[in-house]
Every structure is written in C-alpha cells, then in structure tokens.
Amino acid sequence: MADPSSYRPKPGQIPDSPGVYKFRDEHHRVIYVGKAKSLRQRLASYFQDVANLHPRTATMVTTAASVEWTVVSTEVEALQLEYSWIKEYDPRFNVKYRDDKSYPSLAVTMNEEYPRVQVMRGPKKKGVRYFGPYGHAWAIRETVDLMLRVFPVRTCSAGVFKRSAQIGRPCLLGYIGKCSAPCVGRVTPDEHRELAEDFCDFMAGRTGTHLTRLEQQMHEAAEDMEYEKAARLRDDMGALRRAMEKNAVVLADATDADLVAVAEDELEAAVQIFHVRGGRVRGQRGWVTDKVEAVDTAGLVEHALQQLYGEEKGEAVPKEVLVPALPEDTAALTEWLAERRGSQVSLRIPQRGDKKALMETVHRNAVQSLALHKTKRAGDLTTRSRALEEIAEALDLDGAPLRIECFDISHLQGDDVVASMVVFEDGLARKSEYRRFQIKSFEGQDDVRSMHEVVSRRFRRYLQEKLKTGEWSPEDAEDARDGEVPAEDDGRPKRFAYPPQLVVVDGGQPQVAAAKRALEELGVDDVAVCGLAKRLEEVWLPGEDDPVVLPRTSEGLYLLQRVRDEAHRFAIQYQRSKRGKRLKSSPLDDVPGLGESRKQALVKHFGSVKKLRQATIDQICEVPGIGRKTAETVAAALAHAVPAGPAVNTATGEIMEDETPAPAGASSERGTEQ
16 A cells, blocks of 8 residues: 555646646556646645545555646546546546446437438447437337338348348338338338438427328328328327327427436445437436545536547537536536537526426436345346346357347156246346247157257247248248247237347256257357356356356346246246146046036036046936036046046055045046146
8 A cells, every 4th residue: 555645746746737637556557537627736635644535535545656647728628538538547446337338229320321220239330320228128119110100211131131132022011011112122212211311300309390291191181082091191190199108298398408317325326317309208328336436416427427428429419418416617518518519508407397307207216226226236227237248248249138038948757848938138027028838849858858849949930930021031941830830910029029149048068059959950040049057057158168157246147047047937837837737637628518617516416527437428417507418428528538546645655535526627537637
C-alpha cells in the first residue's frame, strides 16, 4: 500500500486549468480517471490526510503509485476525454454501469439495397436504424407482426432472399401480404425503401400522418364502392392502433425525451432509463453498478449519461433529457449532448405535471430493479445480460444466446420414458414454449438413444416450418418427416418455428454427442450444443475430451443450472403424471360411448371391475342407464382385457383380494395400460 505523499506532484507543478487526470498503480495500470475544471484544486484534494478522505477515495489513493494529467481547452473536451479513457482503460475504481449490449432492439437495415426489419443485439452498426431497446425479444416480434400488415417490409435473411430470387417464388409472408416480395420484383428498390422509411417514421412516433392517410383512402374506397379494399384498410388501421396501444401515451404533447432515474444505497446503485418518443414509451433499459468511488446522485447521473450517449449521434440523442439531479458541470454536459445530437438539448429536472409523474414511475422501476438485483439475481435484467455474455464467451459463441432450449429424459426403471424441452429467452423462462415428448421409437431405458430421438423430432419440426416459409428447399426435406404434420398454416409462428442459438442437454459426453449427431443428420449447423453434468456441474462440448469448468460464482453457470433444473422438473412432472394415469387406468376407459357417470354406476353396482367381468350381459343391463347394446360392448371389452396381477400390500407383502369397491373412475386392475 503506497503512501500518497510519495508520488504527490510538487507545488506549482499542476496547472490551474481544465483537464483529465489518471491514477496508476505500481504495475502502471490505470485505476482511476477523473476530470476537473481546475486540475490544481481537484488533485490537491486527494493529497490531504488520508484519515479525512472518504473510505473509497482513501483506498484508491493508497493503491495508486503515480498520477498524470492532460490539459484541455474546454470542459466539454474534458468530458469527452474522460469518457474515452474510461472506455479504453476500464479503471477499477471508476463507476461503470454493467454493459447492456444483450438488450434486444428492433433494427431496420437502411444500409442495404432492400432494408430488412429484424431483432438485433450487440454494438450498433452504421446505417442501421434502431428502436428500443426492449426488455424481451418476443415484444419486438409481436409489434413487427402487427405492423407488417401495413408496412410489408422484408424480414428474411440474405440467404432466403437470394434463394427466392433464384426460384422466382416468394416465401410464405409474400403470399399472405406481410412482405412486399422485392425478391421477385413485385416492388422496385425505391418503393421498398419508401416502405421501410414509413415503418421507421411510425416507430419513431410520427403516427398521425399514416393513420390519417389510411382513413382517407378507406373513405375514398367506400365512396367508389370498393368495399373489400375499404375493409382491408380498416383492418390495417386497427393493426396500427393495436401496435400503438402496446405503448400507451404518457406525455400528451408528443414529447421526445429520455428519463433517467437512480436508486442507490451505500454499496450499489441502479439506473433506469425510459425512452419516450412521440409521447409514448418506446424502450427501457436498466443498469446496476457497484459504487467503487465516492459519488453522489449527480455523479451517478453524469456517468449514466456518458455511457448512454457516448456512442450515439443524431436523433438517438433526444431533444430533452430529464434527470433526478443535475451534474456539477451541467453546462458542459448539455453542450456535449448538443454536439452529439447536432441541435439544442435540454437537460433538466422535471418540476411538475406529467413529466414529474412519469419520473416518479421511472424511479419506482429503479428501486425495484435494485431490490431484484439484491434478492433475486435471475430477475435482474443486467445480471441476465451478463450471464448470457459469460455463456457466449465460455462456449466460444458468435453472440449471446438469445434463445436457449434444454432437453432432459425421465423414466422410472425404464417405464414411462418421456422427455422435456424448456425454453429460456433473454435468460427468462418462456413457459408457453415448453414442450414434452413421449419416446416412440423403442421401449426400455436408453437415455442416449432417447436424447437423439427427441432432438431429432424437435428439429424436424423446425425444418418443416422453414420449408413452409421458403427458408428451406424441398430437397432438404426428404428426411424431415416423423409423422407429426403441423396444423394448417395461418401465418402465425408455430410451436417449433424459432430455432435456439444454444441447445443444452442434461448429461455428459454421451448425451451431448447424441444431440450433436441428431443435428448433423438433419443438416442443422448453426445451433450450438453443450451438456451440463450434475456431478461436478461441468459443461461438456461436442468432440471435446475435457469439460469447460465455469467458476462457481459465474452468472453464466447459474443460468445454465437454472435451465437444466427447470428441464429436470418439467420432465419429472410429466413422467409422474403419465405414470399416475397408467396406474389409474381401467378397462372401462376404452369402451366406446361409455362416459364417466355410467362407468361410476357400473363399478358402484358391482363393487369392482373383477366382479363386473364375471357378470352376464343381463346382469349388466340391470344397471340404470345401461342398455343391452352397451352391456354387450362392456362385456366384450372386459373379456379381451388382460387382468393384471393381484394387488400386494407393500407393507406386509400380503396378497389382497379385490373385494372392496373401487374408487370412482378407477379399478382394481392396477398397472394395466390400455
């Protein structure tokens, strides 16, 4: 631990001008970056008695071994240089909000000849229009699905687009009116770009023009007695209004603003940002940080604004930024924001009205975010993003796995073999996407073979959906049939339509190899596979002799464990349910036309299924509600049913005679599966 006096600059050596300074440790690593209106006054404050410093500041100056500075002309330059150095050196004692690059955004690739609408993550690219970010990827899909009816912009990948152009036939969306099909020349590049620009205008909040135009066209069509066209335009207006309803009006004056709120305690702080465009909340994001330096609310706001707008330009920086506290260098920060936007920016604290009320809402979200971060790691957006990034890094993936699917096999000593598939998107369980399977191709216990079957069936269904939308050629579909024909297509995504970026299997090398083999047999080469073994929580990759071992404190490992445990729970639940139904089954269950009430009446009248089997047709006819034809059917069904072995008292080993009345809907023929 260094003595600050050992590297304190000589009196008069520090200039009395704006600048940025760096503290370095004994290994010459930058550990803190700061800026100041007067370098002399600011740096002098660090070299007073250590006992008088804030504990975090004292730790920093005693860790440092040297200090250096750079003089700049204006405070705005100091602000920009500070941001650049923090980004470059990643100093350990600076407040750094955990990166939010895994938040999904709605992107329109205006830099392409035929702009494409898609979900994007990661760093922003030049020439691409972004809207959001959103908390969940499915929220983007729902919005896009509504808007494609009115703005049929291309959504397909480059490969699908090229193939459709080659065969001269558009994909399914082109046939149902949700794509203008530029791939086959239905629209010119200029016409398609105009559609994309209208899409962007609507997403940016300029909604009135489009609704007015559609309404005028609807009235004109009705006057010309083109009622089908008028009805279609009416439905288009309804779709746009439903898309708008997903983002309720929060500011009546169609304001473009970002609202930043902070919740903090002694150790951590949470920042929430609401992006309001055209008076509607168009995006939300949240960050959490450890307070590693002595910083107040105003300082936290300044750091948040630097990170929020450091890479942004133009309309990405709004006209108005509302904050809970003004930073020390408000004028310099406002000028910096204006430079990035290219026009005037207002930075202020809302005092009254709708903006103050909305700021209170944003603050409540920040408070909740901080509470979730402390008590439930999986519920915190920032932690989920970090977990996905850790998984991507550990498994050497191209990007964070937006969708993870996990498979598990469950059985009881080889009986009632079933499998589960659970889905996590953005690190959260999507229970509506869960699926369960019965093993069909063989009987008995073989987890590896079961895993191969289940993964094969899941991805055959995925390839069938791709075949429908034109993303897959018929030549590739020869082996993609397992007897499970999808329901009639209505233009909506089906159960297996979305592929995962990562498949996780519950098990080690054998299960991973089986899943990988299933994908290779189907020609699926863009889905990563790994396995999580329970014994040592090791992550196994295909073809690797040694596992990947993630740190026990890793958020990525924690997420993989949650996914695996959820698949295990869902599989066991299904297996128990299936076994319970089999144990409760009765030969009467398969009698045609025999409902629950008449089954109960028969069992109640005779006392048990055993005695019912011994009854004659005339005796069965004596039961109220049972006619002769039904009695004959019951007698025939019971005659062909194979009786199970006698019931055994598991406590004493005694064989019990089945003379007592059976419970409603069940029988003494335990263990008979029909």
